Amino acid sequence: MPIGNLDVPVIGKNVVIAVLVQTHILFAAFIIGAVLIAATSEYLGMVTKQPNYERFARNLARFVVLLFASGAALAITFVLALVTLFPVFFSILQNIFFWVFLVEAFMFLGQIIIVYAWYNVWDKLAYRKSLHVVFGFIAGFFGLMAMTMIDAVASFMLTPAEVTSQAELVARSFLNQTMVPLNMHRFIGNFSYAGFLIAGWGAWRYLRTTQDSEREYYDWMGHFGLIWGFGFLIMQPVIGYGYLKGIRESAPESFNTIMLGPKAWVFNLLVFWIAVLSIASTAYFVHKLRFTVKPMETLRKLAVGGLGFTALFTLLNVIPADADLIPQIGLSFLGGEDTSIPLGSMYPWKYIGLIGLMLVGFFVVALYLRATATGFHWGRASRWSQYALIACSVFVVFTMVTMGYTRETARRVDNDPGYLINNCVPLDQSVVSEGCPTEPIMKAAE
Amino acid sequence: MIDLALLLLQEGTTAHPEPIGVFRFFAAFVLIMTFFSSFLGFTYWISKDE
Numbered sequence: 153m154p155i156g157n158l159d160v161p162v163i164g165k166n167v168v169i170a171v172l173v174q175t176h177i178l179f180a181a182f183i184i185g186a187v188l189i190a191a192t193s194e195y196l197g198m199v200t201k202q203p204n205y206e207r208f209a210r211n212l213a214r215f216v217v218l219l220f221a222s223g224a225a226l227a228i229t230f231v232l233a234l235v236t237l238f239p240v241f242f243s244i245l246q247n248i249f250f251w252v253f254l255v256e257a258f259m260f261l262g263q264i265i266i267v268y269a270w271y272n273v274w275d276k277l278a279y280r281k282s283l284h285v286v287f288g289f290i291a292g293f294f295g296l297m298a299m300t301m302i303d304a305v306a307s308f309m310l311t312p313a314e315v316t317s318q319a320e321l322v323a324r325s326f327l328n329q330t331m332v333p334l335n336m337h338r339f340i341g342n343f344s345y346a347g348f349l350i351a352g353w354g355a356w357r358y359l360r361t362t363q364d365s366e367r368e369y370y371d372w373m374g375h376f377g378l379i380w381g382f383g384f385l386i387m388q389p390v391i392g393y394g395y396l397k398g399i400r401e402s403a404p405e406s407f408n409t410i411m412l413g414p415k416a417w418v419f420n421l422l423v424f425w426i427a428v429l430s431i432a433s434t435a436y437f438v439h440k441l442r443f444t445v446k447p448m449e450t451l452r453k454l455a456v457g458g459l460g461f462t463a464l465f466t467l468l469n470v471i472p473a474d475a476d477l478i479p480q481i482g483l484s485f486l487g488g489e490d491t492s493i494p495l496g497s498m499y500p501w502k503y504i505g506l507i508g509l510m511l512v513g514f515f516v517v518a519l520y521l522r523a524t525a526t527g528f529h530w531g532r533a534s535r536w537s538q539y540a541l542i543a544c545s546v547f548v549v550f551t552m553v554t555m556g557y558t559r560e561t562a563r564r565v566d567n568d569p570g571y572l573i574n575n576c577v578p579l580d581q582s583v584v585s586e587g588c589p590t591e592p593i594m595k596a597a598e
Numbered sequence: 599m600i601d602l603a604l605l606l607l608q609e610g611t612t613a614h615p616e617p618i619g620v621f622r623f624f625a626a627f628v629l630i631m632t633f634f635s636s637f638l639g640f641t642y643w644i645s646k647d648e
Contacts, residue, residue: 164618167626174626175633218645222637481620553630 157580158237165237166579172230174556178549179223181338184295185346186216187267189380191288198281204372212350213271213288220267224260240581241572244593248325249305256301263294299342300335307331309573310562311402314589321592329402333395340384340391345548347380348429352545355538368530374541375440375528379517381544382433385426386513389506399562403574406562411498417478418558420470423505425551427466430509432540432547434459437520439537445527451519458516465512468505471496 160168190212197205234242246253270287277284304326313328315321354373361367400407409415438459441452473496476488495501564570569578576588583597 163625163629164622167622167629170626171629171633174630175637178630178634179637215641215645219638219641222641226633549631549634553627 160237168233168237169230170557170560172226172233174553176223176226176230177556178552179219179226180295180299181342181552182346182349183216183219183223184292184299185342185344185380186212186350187288187295188292189343189346189350190216191285191292193376194281194288195285198285204369204376207369208373208376209288210271210274213267213274217268217271220264224264227260238572238581241577244573244577244583244596245305247596248308248321248590248593251322252301252304252326256298259294259298259301263291263298266291266294296339299338303335303338304328304331306559307334310406310559311399312573312576312588312590312593316591318592321590325590330395330398333391333398337388337391337395340387341552344381344384344388345552347377347382347384348544348548349377349381351375351377351381351541352543353377355541355545358533359535359538364531371530371533372528374436374533374538375524378433378436378541378544379521379524381548382429382437382513383517385429385433386510386517389510393506403562405565406574409565410558410562412473414479415558415561416473418554418561420472420477422551422554422558423466423469425547425554426509427470428547429544429551430462430466430513431459432543434462434513434516436537436540437516439534439540440528441520441523443529443532444523445529448523448526451523455516455519458512458519461512462509462516465505465508468495468501469509471501473497 159165190209193205193212194209197203197209266287270284270291273284273287277287307330308325308328311329313324315324351374354370354375354377358367358370358374361370396407396411400411411419434455438452438455441448441455444451471493474489474493475486475491476484478484479488563572563574569580571578572581573588573590573593575584576590576593577583583593585594585597588594
């Protein structure tokens, strides 16, 4: 190898990359989701003339402007770490995705310029509100495009495209088998993640404030955030299924590892987080339906039924397939792998659980939106309902981290070897001579 | 507690076939949470006076 193989003491170089990327994603996903939610809120404020929307949009825009520095600093540090610790791997990626990285850089630049402009001309364009709202949506669009570019690279690392000639390398690698489903999954996820964090933030402020007007505003903010958070969360099972289907067809060994094999526990962990998110959100909706301006007891009773079904379906999702819970640390009982648990199988129970969760979720959200149309008495929510929102904001972060780990660990089927680009470039940055579907990578190494 | 610690340090992980792999998993998790909450908290702190 022409370049020294550097390592990092104690934590190792993989952890350095994981920490920088995952933390960056936690900021970047929030910024993309928050910009689009704030722009929508500004638009709603313009249309409905309700002051909460405008106040919320402006405060969120300011927070995003300030938060941008952390997200960007982590991105730059990550690229520096990648070039230093994985130079050969980075040069392979650069050879394939030069144009993608270039477009991403300009999208990132566009996002910064427009987000800052959007916030700074808030007063100047007060009488040209439509134009100002467009600024917000354009900033969100640039963010989404930057995400799309990096999704092409991330999806390629797990499912490298079948490429036989140099001429088709860039296009086929960009549109590899899991690029579109991953992008859809993250597009929806941005709204959900940002929504839950906003809800948690509103709840925390609600619990700390002593002024009635502020309590009303933060109560509304928690409600508004949760509609985004839970509303988009319930779309994820179908989109996530599409993504996993893509992985199963293109990288079946990786699929088996994370869904059925030794790393299946990460998915059990994931559905556990989703169970907490779903139950806490539905419980909040049930609680909130007590404070409608026009009493809606029937709707509330239906929502209580929805909460029961949510609990039932999420419970069905978290039951493991066998008694070998986490083989990596020896956490197994009653005979481990040989003892299958009847209600834990994928078909039909997990499908019933996931589809049921979605249907009940849509039902409860529809009930809640119906009640929202008539209005709520704000500022009367209980402390426990706010704790539910705060729990959502914590568990959505756990969900993001768990999903990030799941996708990356899918390339380490038996760790003999673990791959940086699945079946093409192992962790030691050598290039495998056979089995790699992207032939130009192998030819370049010869 | 000791039993749990011994359980966590068992060999056989596919991530790294050594206890260091388990340690690194949790080290990464703690570092991510620390960085995320620190940066978020700092941003809140610089924004709240306005």
